[in-house]
Amino acid sequence: VFIGSTLVDVYAKCGNMLEAHQAFQSLQERDVVIWTAMISGYARQGQGEMALELYVQMQQSGIKPDNATFLCILRACSSIGALGMCIMVHHDLSRSRAKLSVEVATALVRAYSKCGNMAAAQQIFDALPHHDLVSWNTLLAAYAQQGDCQAGLCCFEQMQQEGTNPDAVSFVSVLTACSHAGMVDEGLYYFELMHRKYGIPATVQHYTSLVDLLGRAGLLHKVEELLADVAMPLD
């Protein structure tokens, strides 16, 4: 069973869902892990409908989804933006009566936000007893990507107040939000803060956001200034 399962997972991880499906069909015993590996494969390929189909079949065959299954099916909801599917999975989670883990709640936050329901995303986030770095980053990225920079920056301040230090991923979202809103001073401020207060080295993503922000504001001299140190070694 483990060898066949490993085979399914290897194909699924490579995105070869045709081969994965064949290997999956040839198994006589299918446990929750192997069903979930298939769902995960479809979800990562953006084949949300297939993921959902397997999720339903799995339960029909008497296998109960566990935490990992929920994470994978929620990834599928996110990737195709299927709000109805997201709500259905949310119901399944409530029905299971288990307390939401921070991982599953975070996946729900992401799924609702990708389906365009920020109110539901925020509500699930608020109901969490404890917010960790990843859950903060998820909410922050959601607001930044929706272009709600005010909510995003608010979220960023709140996370610090509640004692979670932002990381490089957090700052990508913050700079994205500033860039989206054309907030030059704020963008420069947060870029500085990242290095000075948190000692986080800037990545290409951070530079890209900031250059975009400065460029669209017509501040080309600032762009040159910013890139001078970076470009020097390339000359």
Added chain:
RNA sequence: GGCGUCGAA
């Protein structure tokens, strides 16, 4: 053996 955030593939 399947496993939550930006990005990447």
